[in-house]
Amino acid sequence: MSSCELPKFVDPYKFADQEISISGTIALAVMPELVSVLVGNAGDAVVSVTLRFHKDDQGYRVISGAVTAxxxxxxxxxxxxxxxxxxxxxxxxxxxxxxxxxxxxxxxDPLIVEGDEVSLAEVVQEELLLAMPQFSYHEEACGVKMPQPEKFDDQAKQKDNPFSVLAGMKTKK
Known part of the structure; x- marks a missing residue:
């Protein structure tokens, strides 16, 4: 297949037996779990996908793939x-x-296929969710000032110390 929108469902066992390779795109809008962690809606955004269905040396049917978004x-x-x-x-x-x-x-990694077809969008969605960083930041400073530890002099430390009252009571006896 050429680089175009990929089919929604494929028979992965048949594709692996025939050693089919496909490349194309899948709309983010058809990946609800992924869209739920994004800012705003997915709009017209797409995921680039390359998949190779084949059998390995041991006879396992395999999908080797790459996704980018x-x-x-x-x-x-x-x-x-x-x-x-x-x-x-x-x-x-x-x-x-x-x-x-x-x-x-x-x-x-295992891919359990119930029935004869698999949703390519679900496979791609799962791979992207696993690949997402746990925390995302702007590469450049984004104008947020990080809190700096306050500097106290000895008097301020004593004044704010909740046990300073007890220390004063101890010296009065």
Missing amino acids: SLLVECQRCLGPVEIQVGSDFELALLRTDDQAAQIPRKY
Whole structure:
């Protein structure tokens, strides 16, 4: 397939048997969990996706892929919007049950496929959510002044010390 909008659903087992590779885009708007962590709505934003369906040397059906997206999230310093680039390279072993996940090589993450089709948007959404940084900031200072530790002289420390009253009572006896 050429670089265009990807299909909503594919048969990953059939694609792996035929060793199909696809590249294209998926609209952010069809990824509700990802949109919920963004600032504003997704609008016309898209995710670039490259997927290669194949069998490995051990006969496992695998999706090798790469996703990249420019996402608008909240800056943790100023709480304003900040655009971040998120990308992920991944290899997913296609499995029918959770029990099979313990048997796959460590280099693969499991993808449980119930039925004959998988939603590409759901796979891409999961990979992007996993790839997002825990905290996002503007690269440049965003005008928020970080609190500085206050400097106290000895008198101020004694004055603010809640135990200074007890110390005064002790010396009066």
